[in-house]
Amino acid sequence: MEREVVYRDFREAVNLSPEELEAWLATPESRAVGQKKDGAGESVGHASGRRIVALLRTDPAGFGDEDYRHMRKVVGFIRRHRAQEPANMVTSRWRYSLMNWGHDPLK
Numbered sequence: 001m002e003r004e005v006v007y008r009d010f011r012e013a014v015n016l017s018p019e020e021l022e023a024w025l026a027t028p029e030s031r032a033v034g035q036k037k038d039g040a041g042e043s044v045g046h047a048s049g050r051r052i053v054a055l056l057r058t059d060p061a062g063f064g065d066e067d068y069r070h071m072r073k074v075v076g077f078i079r080r081h082r083a084q085e086p087a088n089m090v091t092s093r094w095r096y097s098l099m100n101w102g103h104d105p106l107k
Contacts, residue, residue: 021099045097055067056102074102
């Protein structure tokens, strides 16, 4: 039951298709936002976006514990970040960061 809830919440929070998210992740704006971990060249959110694309393209029957943990992480990030909405969300780093996590607040 818990896995069903996690997957439902994930699918509700992530409103970009795999194709939309992949196209976004290829932009300079996507690469310019987010926290880099341990001097890595890629931000945590950008790496998460790549994982989200893979999850969206995977049959849920093939999900393991790590996949569900990542889905919970994605949902938590999107919910916390949405609560910090700026006055101008159209071109904000806030929106770009959310989009790395598969959620476009303008959609």
